[in-house]
Amino acid sequence: MIELFKHGAYLLHGSELVEDTxxxxxxxQQKLGRIPSREEAAQQTMAYGILKAHNTSGNMEKLKVKFDCLTSHDITFVGIIQTARASGLQEFPVPYVLTNCHNSLCAVGGTINEDDHMFGLSCAKKYGGIYVPPHQAxxxxxxxxxxxxxxxxxxxxDSHTRYGALGTMAVGEGGPELVKQLLRKTYDINMPGVVAVHLTGKPQKGVGPQDVALAIIGAVFAxxxxxxxxxEFVGDGVSNLSADFRIGVDVMTTETTCLSSIWTTDGEIRDFYEIHGRSGEYKELKPGDVAYYDGVVKVDLSEIKPMIAMPFHPSNVYTIEEMNANLEDILADVEKKxxxxxxxxxxxxxxxxxxxxGRLYVDQGIIAGCAGGGFENICDAADILKGKSIGADEFTLSVYPASQPVYMELVKNGRVAQLMETGAIVKTAFCGPCFGAGDVPANRGLSIRHSTRNFPNREGSKVTNGQIASVALMDARxxxxxxxNKGYLTAATDVDVDFTKPKYFFDKNIYANRVYNGVGxxxxxxxxxLGPGIKDWPEMVALTEDILLRVVSVIHDPVTxxxxxxxxxxxxxxxSNPEGLAEFTLSRKDPGYVGRAKQVRAAETIRRTNACPMQEDQEIGNAFRKVKESYPDLKARETGIGTAIYAVKPGDxxxxxxxxxxxxxxxxxxxIAKGYATKRYRSNLINWGMLPFLLDDEELPFENLDFLFIPGIRKAVKEKAETITGYVVKDKLVPFTLRLGELTDDEREIILDGCLINYYRNH
Structure with missing residues (x-):
């Protein structure tokens, strides 16, 4: 079904692979009459060409990328624009789309949600952006x-910023990286590796994009x-997939922890742009005659079966066939995991x-969002359900078309009525089922969803309140x-259905009549x-020469x-309220974290007033006095006091x-971590002035609530020290070694200044 090459590979003429053995x-030599170098062939990937066209550094090993456009939703754009405003924003230099699809229900916190929306509209007018009202898309x-x-x-x-199927390299990052683009700065990364996803064959009837995506995630995540x-998606199998199918696979590449994606383009994608009235955006993309890839994921589409990703990760995958054949054993293993x-x-x-x-009964089905709410997914689901009933028991089904144009076409072609007749509920465009808002199942409920993630609490339950529910990911079909089958787990390949595949017609008037376009x-x-819930970022201080840290949470999970x-x-x-949101930090993983962190923060607040913090907190005072035995010249008012968390691999x-x-x-x-699950989380740490330490020790040299003293940290950051010696403060100072990993010069300055806002104020 899926094969991973152990080495890199050459792709010849877009189809034939030669593994680099x-x-x-x-x-x-036999096939080409020559032996191309890896370096030469690596420049023939689609990714290399697009990155080169957007790189401003002149050095393809150290990229400084400027993007063509930006996009955010209503739980990110307020913080981004507030950060940019504090850093000197004058106008949006590229098209910036502000959508309202996360807090669009305006159901929690009084006027907070709609206040954020009005903030977005006013900023689109002031700075020249695009504003998409709630429920539009x-x-x-x-x-x-x-x-x-x-x-x-x-x-x-948003992490699922993926438009590779449409020939667009898209990257999902934390807000500060968008701030840099708004301030006409660059996205700085090393040239990434490029892995070919080589598709052959044609999917079986009833197999959908989520099935292919979950199979790939299961093969490459761990x-x-x-x-x-x-x-980079290549191979003859691409032509056997519709545009909607490709989009459905592509959006899920985020769950592999890749940086971005790109696909070859053809007539299917040309037709997509023509349907949407933007034919000028199409051009053929394909790798050069000889392209080199750092690895290959070889996928035979004809062998993919309907899949299910069990709680609590998209990589926890099984075929529905094996799930139904081994229910007791698999469910016991899932419970253990x-x-x-x-x-x-x-x-x-x-x-x-x-x-x-003897069968698995589920309580709820959801087809929604950027992964599930596409036209083809919903039409195929409606064909399967035609003339059926979902029953009058616990099982419910909700369908969320991904945009108003998609919804309108589903109304026109009768699929909405067809779904409603079965007992399903059809709702407006909303991302809630993806992040735990809306359609929360009952306690101990199991929801099957064509959405993006099934992490703990993504369905909205609160474990700290004694509630537990879970999500399994599946394809809409x-x-x-x-x-x-009224809630009993069934693969779409096991039902007799005639997929009608109606043609899609896009009505541009929906957006023309409702979306504010202020570009230029x-x-x-x-x-x-500014609503009363929208607050500025609190003051953040520069990194001091020496720091005393208290470890306030230790997480041993393989991935956080x-x-x-x-x-x-x-x-x-x-x-939109940094202090208000901070109250929830680690609340479902380590509920005592916030109180412990605040206690340390109080001492640092005292230090900033030039008072002596050691007199106010006995534990901090004792730790500081122990450090002074070895560092007698250390001054309390000049030593930064803060907190640190340890996690094995945070940021997935x-x-x-x-x-x-x-x-x-x-x-x-x-x-402090063994490694960081994603670049974007590490970038977020850096942009907020936090030290992204790496720890290579096999055994953890400290425990939760220990104090760590790191002398000369400012100098170490400035002078690019490869290793940094820290000390666990016990009866004596116990040394251990930390690393910061590779940092750009700008990233070092951001850490030294204390955060991105300070960096721009200072420069």
Whole structure:
């Protein structure tokens, strides 16, 4: 089904692979009459060409990228624009789309949500942006319909910013990276590796894009095969997939932890742009005659079966066939794995009680968002459900078309009525089911969703309140087949259906009548509307020469998600209020974190007033006095006091900058990790002035609540020290070694200045 090459490979003429083994030279000589160098052939990938066109550094090893356009939604754009305003923003230098698809229900926190929307509209008018009102489109569908273009690059403040199927290299990053673009700065990265995803064959009837995506994620996530690389989709199998199918696979590449994606383009993609009235955005993209890739994911589409990703990660995949054949054993294993995520909570997680008469019964089906809410997914689901009923028991089905144009066409062609007749509910464009807002199942419920993630609490339950529910990811077709069987898990390949594949017609008037387009029409006189819940970022100080850190949380899970660092769901309403949101930091993983962090922050606040913090906190005072025995010249008023967390591999999942900024607001100065799950989380730490320490020791040299003293840290950052000696403050100072990893000169300055806002004020 899926094969991972152990070496790099040459792709000849867009179809034939030659793995880079010792005998590759002889094969290339025979087929080409020459032996191209890896370096020469690596420049023939689509990714290399697009990155070169957007690089401003003149050095393809050290990229400084400027994007063609930006996009954000309503739980990120307020913080981004507030940061940019504090840093000197005058106008949006490139098209910047502000969509309102996360807090669009305006259901939590009084006027907070709509206040954020009005802030966005006023900023679009003042700075010259595009404002998409609530319920019009989810962020990525609008970008596909109105923003993407072959050969373009898009930067978005949402991790699922992926438009590779449309010939657009898109990157999901934390808000500060968008701030840099708004201030006419660059996105600075090393040239990423490029991995070919070589598609052959044609999917079986009933197999959908989520099935292909989950199979790929299952093959590459745990081993980091494509981590921070570009996935380049090539091969004859691409032509056997519709545009919607490709989009559905592409959006899920985020769950592999890759940096971005790009696909070959053809008549299917040309037709997509013509349908959307933007035929000028199409051009053919394909690799050169001889292209070199750092690895290959070889996928035979004809062998992919309907898949299910069980809680609590998209990589926890099984075929539905094997799930149904081995229910007891697989569910027992899933329950065991779940304890890694739920270990800090005194709650029992059970799935085997979902077995009824030897079959798995689920409580809820959801087809939604940027992954599931596409036209083709919903039409195929409606065909499977035609003339059926979802029943009058616990099982429910909700369908969210990804945009109003998609919804309108589904109304016109009768699919909405067809779905409603079955008992399904059809709702407006909304991202809630992806992040834990809306359609929250009952306690102990199991929801099957064609959405993007199934991390703990992504369905909205609160483990700390004694609630537990979970999500399994599936394709819309198998969700519809399960719904047709009234909640009993069923693969779409097991039902008899005639897929009608109706043609899609895009109505541009929906957006023309409702979306505000201020590109090129910035109005400096426009007053920004600031609701009472929108707060400025608190003052953040520069890095001191020496720092005393208290470890206030230690997480031993193999991977820590951004959802665990700062939960999603109703907390999204507070993202315009840094102090308010910070109260939820680590709340579902380590509820005592906030109190411990605040205690340390109080001492640092005292230090900033030039008073002696050691007199106010006995534990900090004792630690400082112990350090002074070895560093007698150390001055309390000049030594930074902060907190640090340790996690084995933090940052999987969302691009949300708040996973880092909330720690900073609470006095965090460092993360310590074996490694970082994603580039975007590490970038968020850096942009908020936090030290992204790496620890190579096999055994952890400190425990939770230990104090760590790191002398000369400012000098070490400035002088690019490869290793840094820190000390665990015990009866004596116990040394251990830290690294910061590679940092650009600008990143070092940001850390030294204390955060991105300070950096721009100082420069």
């Amino acid at each position: 010792p005998d590759a030279a002889a094969v290339l 989810v962020i990525h569908q609008f970008a596909r319909e109105m923003l993407a273009g072959c050969g373009k690059m898009v930067l978005g403040s 081993n980091g095969y494509v981590n921070n690389k570009v996935m 779940a304890q890694v995520s739920l270990s800090n909570n005194n709650i029992e997680f059970k799935l085997r009680d979902k077995i009824r008469d 198998s969700i519809a087949a399960t719904a047709a 029409k910035a109005d400096p006189a426009q007053e920004i509307k 998600t951004t959802d665990e660092l700062i939960p999603s769901g109703e907390t999204s309403s507070y993202r 999942g969302s691009a949300r900058e708040q996973a880092a900024s909330c720690q900073k607001v609470l006095g965090g100065w460092a993360n």
